[in-house]
Amino acid sequence: MSSGFDLIGKEKSIDQLNREASASDFWDDPSNAQRKMQQLGQLQQSVDSWREMQSRVADLLELTDLAIENSDDSLFDELTAESENVAADLARAEMQLTLSGPYDDRPAILTIHSGAGGTDSHDWVEMLLGMYAGWATKSKRPVQVLDTAYGDEAGLRTGTLEIGGPHAFGYLSAEVGVHRLVRMSPFDPARRRQTSFARVEVLPTALDDEGEVEIRPDDIKMDFFRSSGPGGQNVQKVASAVRITHLPTGLVVSCQTERSQHQNRDYALRILRARLLARREEERAEHLSQLRGERVSAEWGNQIRSYVLHPYKSVKDHRTDYQSGNTDAVLGGEIDEFIEAYLVTKLGG
Known part of the structure; x- marks a missing residue:
């Protein structure tokens, strides 16, 4: 959905981390295991968010085609509202991609x-x-x-x-x-x-x-x-x-x-x-x-x-x-x- 988000690459990273987590000696180093599990959770949350966005856009396009095909003006308000919601969520998600500094994804001490x-x-x-x-x-x-x-x-x-x-x-x-x-x-x-x-x-x-x-x-x-x-x-x-x-x-x-x-x-x-x-x-x-x-x-x-x-x-x-x-x-x-x-x-x- 966005040229700045490598969805396939992140899903491959998730698969790799899942394989590592299933190894019998994974928890022998608790600190390293905990860090990798946190990384896995963040990757999964990010991928799930973009997959959900893809699904919402696909549903919106399908509903739009249906309204055009049937000349159904009654769906106009619903389509407009959902379009605005998707656009706002997409803008927020794309903004997150710009937070790519070496420390941006870390916890913060405020x-x-x-x-x-x-x-x-x-x-x-x-x-x-x-x-x-x-x-x-x-x-x-x-x-x-x-x-x-x-x-x-x-x-x-x-x-x-x-x-x-x-x-x-x-x-x-x-x-x-x-x-x-x-x-x-x-x-x-x-x-x-x-x-x-x-x-x-x-x-x-x-x-x-x-x-x-x-x-x-x-x-x-x-x-x-x-x-x-x-x-x-x-x-x-x-x-x-x-x-x-x-x-x-x-x-x-x-x-x-x-x-x-x-x-x-x-x-x-x-x-x-x-x-x-x-x-x-x-x-x-x-x-x-x-x-x-x-x-x-x-x-x-x-x-x-x-x-x-x-x-x-x-x-x-x-x-x-x-x-x-x-x-x-x-x-x-x-x-x-x-x-x-x-x-x-x-x-x-």
Whole structure:
């Protein structure tokens, strides 16, 4: 259906992976087996999607021929509606084919950092974390909270999610940048209007099972401390939170979400690998990495998107001018239109 989609080639890859999976020693290497099963699932989903599209187009053509043959005008509305639906779905599927970067199909590690705006900016981080978790849930993507760091009075200073599914990094890379919120502050006794900012960073996961990013034990320093809740109080009696310092680069990653020290350590290492992968790409390219996007301060004038809840309701992306008046839906995770509008512009669509 599309010159950019090798349907036959992908079906051959599926057959090859199925043969490998049926071998008696396939699960002797669990990490490699799991990676190949994930690859198989993604290939099968992609092929099924295009086969379904082929079937829909064939049915539409058959119905059109039937209407013409019988001069049946009663099918006009149905044909028009289905044609528009197929065209929209085809455009979306073809756009996915353009997400062919080396990391676009990987899970994404998305971190939100609070910026200017005080307590409101911490609350804004928590709202955005909910928006992206909602997007993942609506898209039936796996999502996991890797880390949260509470604000002094409310909300979060930072929050980190890992989101999987097809082209997770490719899609979420559209969200990199500063997000601005304008509303009546619930933390101001005078109920004045407040503008607050948060910065979204998105990184692809590193394939640690393939040695893509090597972390030697001697290169890291690991500290343990008690997890903190809202207001900074200790919420656990044991030191389960983990802080890892990568000595060669000075990168520091902490994680305190889980009650298990071992789980927090695994999450912190996962984030560190993603940051080291991005750093390597930056050095290789000798300029600011396209993986991160340009690092700008989270304050006035740098925003990519504004979410206005007062005195009117509107969400507007300043890169594409796409906007929506349904702020509740957007903050609930309905951001596909914003993502797709940006990707189409970015890719010269």
